[in-house]
Amino acid sequence: MNRPATEFKERIQRALDDPQIRTNFRRAMDGLMAKRAAMFPDADELEQLRDLGAAVRRNALARLPGLLEKLEANCQRNGIIVHWAESVAEANAIVLDIVRKHGGKSVIKGKSMVSEEMELNHHLEAHGIEALESDLGEYIVQLAGETPSHIIMPAIHKNTRQIAELFVEKLDGVEFTEDAEALTAIARGLLRRKFLDADVGLSGVNFAVAETGTLCLIENEGNGRLTTTAPDVHVAVTGIEKVVETLDDITPLLSLLPRSATGQGITTYVNMISGPRKQGERDGPREVHLVLLDNGRTTSYVDPELRTTLQCIRCGACMNHCPVYARIGGHAYGTVYPGPIGEILSPQLLGCDEAGALPGASTLCGACGEVCPVRIPIPKMLVRLRREAVTRDAASPVKDAGAQRSTSEALIWKAWARIHAVPGLYSLVTRTASAFKKMPVVGPLKAWSSVRTPPRVAGRTLHQRMAARGSTK
Amino acid sequence: MSARDNILARLRVAPGSGATPGVRDFGVIEALEWTPAERAERLVRLLRSVNTEVHETTQATWPGLLRELCVAKGVGRLCLAPVTPVGAAASEALAGSGVATLAYDRDIEAWREELFFEVDAGLTAVTAGIAETGSLFVVPTPDEPRLLSLVPPVHFAVLSRAVIANTLLEVLRAQGYGATMPTNVLLISGPSKTADIEQTLVYGVHGPNQLVVLLTD
Ligand code: SF4
Numbered sequence: 001m002n003r004p005a006t007e008f009k010e011r012i013q014r015a016l017d018d019p020q021i022r023t024n025f026r027r028a029m030d031g032l033m034a035k036r037a038a039m040f041p042d043a044d045e046l047e048q049l050r051d052l053g054a055a056v057r058r059n060a061l062a063r064l065p066g067l068l069e070k071l072e073a074n075c076q077r078n079g080i081i082v083h084w085a086e087s088v089a090e091a092n093a094i095v096l097d098i099v100r101k102h103g104g105k106s107v108i109k110g111k112s113m114v115s116e117e118m119e120l121n122h123h124l125e126a127h128g129i130e131a132l133e134s135d136l137g138e139y140i141v142q143l144a145g146e147t148p149s150h151i152i153m154p155a156i157h158k159n160t161r162q163i164a165e166l167f168v169e170k171l172d173g174v175e176f177t178e179d180a181e182a183l184t185a186i187a188r189g190l191l192r193r194k195f196l197d198a199d200v201g202l203s204g205v206n207f208a209v210a211e212t213g214t215l216c217l218i219e220n221e222g223n224g225r226l227t228t229t230a231p232d233v234h235v236a237v238t239g240i241e242k243v244v245e246t247l248d249d250i251t252p253l254l255s256l257l258p259r260s261a262t263g264q265g266i267t268t269y270v271n272m273i274s275g276p277r278k279q280g281e282r283d284g285p286r287e288v289h290l291v292l293l294d295n296g297r298t299t300s301y302v303d304p305e306l307r308t309t310l311q312c313i314r315c316g317a318c319m320n321h322c323p324v325y326a327r328i329g330g331h332a333y334g335t336v337y338p339g340p341i342g343e344i345l346s347p348q349l350l351g352c353d354e355a356g357a358l359p360g361a362s363t364l365c366g367a368c369g370e371v372c373p374v375r376i377p378i379p380k381m382l383v384r385l386r387r388e389a390v391t392r393d394a395a396s397p398v399k400d401a402g403a404q405r406s407t408s409e410a411l412i413w414k415a416w417a418r419i420h421a422v423p424g425l426y427s428l429v430t431r432t433a434s435a436f437k438k439m440p441v442v443g444p445l446k447a448w449s450s451v452r453t454p455p456r457v458a459g460r461t462l463h464q465r466m467a468a469r470g471s472t473k
Numbered sequence: 474m475s476a477r478d479n480i481l482a483r484l485r486v487a488p489g490s491g492a493t494p495g496v497r498d499f500g501v502i503e504a505l506e507w508t509p510a511e512r513a514e515r516l517v518r519l520l521r522s523v524n525t526e527v528h529e530t531t532q533a534t535w536p537g538l539l540r541e542l543c544v545a546k547g548v549g550r551l552c553l554a555p556v557t558p559v560g561a562a563a564s565e566a567l568a569g570s571g572v573a574t575l576a577y578d579r580d581i582e583a584w585r586e587e588l589f590f591e592v593d594a595g596l597t598a599v600t601a602g603i604a605e606t607g608s609l610f611v612v613p614t615p616d617e618p619r620l621l622s623l624v625p626p627v628h629f630a631v632l633s634r635a636v637i638a639n640t641l642l643e644v645l646r647a648q649g650y651g652a653t654m655p656t657n658v659l660l661i662s663g664p665s666k667t668a669d670i671e672q673t674l675v676y677g678v679h680g681p682n683q684l685v686v687l688l689t690d
Pocket of ligand 1: 312378
């Protein structure tokens with residue numbers, strides 16, 4: 001095991017040993033699964049909607065280069081300044097440059113997973129710029145000096161008491177209260193002023209419409225609308241895959257996303273932005289920037305199977321339904337995107353050296369693939385990426401393919417294949433095994449059997465029994 | 474080569490890129506159809522399910538109702554657009570009620586503090602309703618700017634039953650935006666809310682904590 005894989009295992013163990021984490025996630029995931037199910041009472045309609053959702057995303061990806069150019073042209077026509085970044089470093093430099101040109105002191109942020117991918121807050125803070133999260137969940141996570149543990153509900157790993165204690169510890173003059181309403185009011189009061197004073201508002205994008213040059217953002221709190229409306233400058237950061245072709249494409253994705261994510265029919269706000277403040281308009285930013293980030297996406301795009309990962313609309317349903325995620329929580333993965341989508345996306349973004357062990361954290365039960373609103377074949381991808389992780393192949397589109405290869409494991413499988421290919425050898429091995437009567441509890445089998453009853457080896461092999469019945473020669 | 478050229482070049486050489494557009498069958502959404510009465514009933518039910526106050530009223534009586542509601546809620550200052558039919562009717566009804574009306578007739582820079590801390594409510598018209606999701610389709614204008622429906626703690630929205638459509642798809646197609654969208658288009662489905670503290674639902678975060686819909690004939 002390489003270092004990242006060992007650390008992954010250690011984080012999993014720590015999470016499993018923490019009853020609080022297990023309780024917090026179990027409760028939240030059970031609730032989310034039930035709410036989603038209640039929102040899709042008609043199974044046929046759901047399947048048709050998923051077909052349409054998948055078709056919308058596949059169409060967009062099939063025509064991605066052309067649609068990106070169209071998006072750029074229409075955004076520019078609308079007055080939006082478009083930037084392209086191949087890497088996280090480039091994207092951070094672009095944002096820093098914009099902030100510096102406009103006061104350069106403070107940025108208020110709406111929720112954006114791409115900005116997490118960029119570690120933008122660190123980058124800005126390292127250059128003396130305050131970057132403040134305004135989504136309540138993100139605000140809590142930022143106060144705690146942590147990262148989101150879920151892509152939709154960043155602070156899901158904390159319960160009310162933990163949040164109450166955090167507020168008392170980090171915020172001036174706050175008294176301990178476990179009343180969620182009171183805690184929300186505290187955050188609202190503190191952030192209100194920040195919306196007024198921030199130089200720049202930074203947000204993500206849920207869908208970018210190529211035909212109109214429109215950025216769609218969905219949210220419940222209103223912080224996203226404030227972030228994109230109150231400051232003088234709005235910067236939206238997004239992965240290049242978020243584009244869709246037409247305005248028509250928005251309705252099916254909107255119909256699927258909130259229901260799959262949190263079991264809501266729709267989010268409180270859907271905010272469609274098609275440009276900065278125009279002549280005569282009284283508010284809205286005077287400048288709108290769109291940063292299109294690649295960061296490994298074009299590499300995935302080249303491979304038809306890996307490309308399906310880019311269909312993702314970041315609803316989080318796959319993690320809500322994942323038996324592994326529900327037990328270890330989001331932080332154990334150690335990556336920006338946790339759960340099943342993270343297991344297939346992270347090796348592609350970071351390479352198999354860094355994240356090649358992640359696809360192993362799955363039972364391959366298939367729940368993620370069944371709920372994915374845009375029909376990403378996640379289980380199939382998990383298997384593919386497990387193979388990539390242990391197969392050295394310079395031509396592989398996945399970075400550091402083969403980095404998780406272990407010589408002993410490879411030898412074991414080689415022997416396994418050999419034993420099954422040679423009848424005499426097979427019979428020798430099975431007969432020897434049955435003579436032992438017990439599984440040898442060494443190595444990985446020891447850990448495995450520490451919490452399970454090891455199976456007993458049959459006294460006679462199947463071949464021997466069949467021979468005794470005279471049905472085989 | 475620029476980042477843009479590199480990204481586009483990498484995408485272009487990929488097998489299957491630039492393929493013929495896939496067929497998207499919107500039938501499952503187009504099939505969502507209700508009678509006008511059902512649409513109104515559904516919209517009202519869904520809006521109420523997320524803590525929206527909905528009042529079924531008429532073209533003739535809503536301004537009077539607005540006056541009563543403002544007084545009852547203790548609204549001291551209501552921001553509206555006096556030049557629009559909705560704003561004009563409201564201004565007239567509120568005259569002498571003790572509720573002060575003011576127009577959003579300056580750039581935000583000129584009165585940021587005031588809007589954020591001294592306005593109790595905002596009033597806007599609603600372009601269309603969406604029965605499927607219980608949403609208000611709101612298009613901010615120079616008279617009813619973007620922050621009007623967002624910053625004051627109470628948002629009054631006037632919607633006519635006649636413009637309740639089945640789905641967002643239907644509304645967007647009917648608006649016929651073509652390639653040119655207004656600067657900002659919003660769907661509003663309830664007062665602002667969060668469930669980020671242990672999934673406990675709390676209304677009124679950064680946006681209004683009350684959404685009051687006056688549904689007219
Ligand atoms: S992979 Fe599918 S289920 Fe998971 S976040 Fe993406 S769209 Fe949602």
